[in-house]
Amino acid sequence: MNFDQLFVLAKEKGIEDLQVYYSGGTNFDIEVFKGSLEKYTIADTAKLSVKGIYDKKMGTVTTEIINDEQFEFIVDSIVASATAIESEDEVFIYEGDKHYKKVEGLYNKELEDVDPKRKIDDTLKLEELVKAEDDRVTMVQAFYGDGTTNVLIQNSKGLKLEKKVNVGVFGAYVIASDGNDQRTAIEYQQSNSYEDFDLQTIAKDGAEKACALLGAKPVDSGAYEVILQNNASTALLAPHISMFSAENIQKGISLLKGKLGTRIASNLISLVDDPFMKKSSKSGSFDDEGVATEYNELIDNGTLKSYMYDLRTAKKDDVTSTGNGFKNGIHPTNLYIKPGETDVEDAIKSMSKGLLITELAGTHAGCNPISGDFSLQASGYLIEDGKKVQPVALITVAGNYLELLKNVTAVCSDKKMNFAFVGSPSVKIKSLQVSGK
Amino acid sequence: MLSKQVITNVLNAALSTNADFAEVFIEDKFQTSATLIDSKIDKVNNAKVSGIGVRVARDYHVVYGYTNSKKEADLVQLATDLAQSFKGDPRGITFELGELESDQVHTVKLLPSEVPIKDKVDILKRADKAAREFSDEITQVHARYADYVQDVWIANTNGTYVKDQRVRTRLAVSAIASNEEMKQHGFNGPGGFHGFEIFDDLIDVEAAAKEASRIAIQNLHAEECPSGTMPVIIDNGFGGVIFHEAVGHSLEATSVAKGASVFTGKRGEKIASDLVTAIDDGTIPNAWGSATYDDEGNKQKRRVLIKDGVLSSYMIDDLNAKRMNEPGTHSGRRESYRFAPTSRMTNTYIDNGKSSFEEIIKNTKYGLYAKKMGGGSVQPATGDFNFAVMEGYIIRDGEIKEPVRGATLVGSGKDALQKIDMVGNNLLRSQGMCGSASGSIPTDVGQPTIRVSEMTVGGRKGAN
Structure with missing residues (x-):
């Protein structure tokens, strides 16, 4: 697509500068159920987002109809x-x-070259593998998906940047039943190298997770020492990322306003945004504004070091953008709590009485990133004398996220990233309020 | 728009192998959104969404493809590629698309696409002013305006050939109240199947904004909610989210047909207290979750899900109807052409009972009064749900006492339904967005005030 005419038309209408952001790509998804291919999706789509400065204000527009006839509308x-x-x-x-760091491995052609038939067969095989793990597995929905995205940024100041990214995901949604109780789990792996997928491990972990919680029941209400397993800690981190957005700081809706350089978390906590992470579709050398991305330490050993900035908020604070300017506002690239040294099994063993929380639900409604307060549905295990003594479900854990970060007593080595490339290792917390029986 | 001939050619290409069904879904949508923060208009965006989804099926196996291209050659190629999943000889299915059917049940007076942006952003400025005037403790107001006109054309090899237009407009106000210790927020987001006339006919902008501020201020002066199990009174309107999450999702064929729901095989059985009658009605005139047709081209319907405590109907899309070997309930919905449709809710509510609000409060010795609910989620396989209380009070000796904040309610749908022991007579519906397998779609939740005899309440304060 040639946008030269669009730039000319914009100038004629008094638009000072204009930038187009084109993103197009293909998607491929497979779902299998009971030994046969149930759903298969292929897609080829594109979207154009255009912004321009008119009378010192930034106007924006988006369209999925991309041709010359749309220029006037744009x-x-x-x-x-x-x-x-x-x-x-x-x-x-x-x-x-001047410089954009070269990021290797964003696109791996080999993933696209794998025959769709092999992907379908492997998804069917994954379903079988999960079922074979445990008799109590009653239903498996195995899935595979991959996608390739091409991005082009071009503007009237002569900037032209392009990138191509792909990623695949293999996973299974598992239901287990013991006749009385029914439990579920989801397990997945992401990579853009097909050889990385280890179906046996997905099957084993998925089946284990679903079956282990059978017979789970609430524990007594009260304050408990808690280990948030990597997935659960990530689920809790994700809705609180907006606290680090310079926009929310400047609008007075983040508790981290005025806290730069101060201790906001246990010295075991370091939080980083890493745009150069390998095999992530969120990685790249530039953000959606065309700014070079950088490795950004938001929290360094407990001290708040930086916010996430785009061009507009950076100018207001008289700093440079951190390369976090994305189409829908300020967002991280690959954001995670750095892993520590503690082995998660050792963390469990060292607990005399507490809870290992393996899953948190309802984070979209039960977290309030403006106050930091959360109250969430949780499941996991009651730990006594370092051993899992009972699976636990239908309880809530409640607290305040910033208080929680201060009360971290151990950070484990088992960092895991989620679908959206937010990640955390398992963390041990001094105390959380639990509501159960 | 594609011609009938092009659509027919695409459908025929989809049937070139052994498939028994094919469908074309065409979408053109124009939406405007605007945001206000710091009392200033901050973002305004027009967006055109345009694309086509092709679905090909054999029994209940389905392949789906979508693209932005409207070129016949691209679409025939897509249909042909999809058809390769169903190897075998064509079944010789013939069909004819008749006259394009386009009944428009829900009428709109003022199409938002014909209203100048200035009028739209003025709504936000009015909301901001009213929200701030409510109290000096309101320190920030984040207001969003959104409208769209969505035109869809649905054609399939059963001869369905319909066009539907969905027009929706919504205002959402988030008010933040602060003092030296903390920040709390309140939210209110009214909307409907209306054009811009909604702000004359239905939504009082100032009152809607003040309601968000009122909740924020209540929370600022509330104590931490105690935790434990107790009776919970859930107020009308958005309180219906409990039914939506705890029961509604588990009655969708998406999970029922696969045996992945706690309610699979339970039709005709008593699953709730006698006091509960629940309805999913996609025909309510101009309601947020209504439409003339579902996203498979069937006329929307009213479905009685639970009658006096007995499960009477699931919500079933056409594909799952085949799997379940029974008629569909016209419940196929999708966010856009990027999603294959599946069974979804429309406007779902618990119907009126006999108790008055005052009676319910008066008859409660101790418990939580959840006046405003936030969102929640459910695991359909287990029925376990959670949802957040946005505005709550403790009830003591039949009276509403101190405000409490930060509560989450958890439970299992089948238990909670049995434990509903009082149902009010003040049914009210409220608007929300529901996310599931076929994307994010507008749905109304609703109920009169109800009491659940016992629920787990999670707050930050210890047990009382």
């Missing part, structure tokens, strides 16, 4: 959008950085 919408905007923040179309 330009008119930008003018209308900019005219309605009142924010006086200075806005930018970026001329580009």
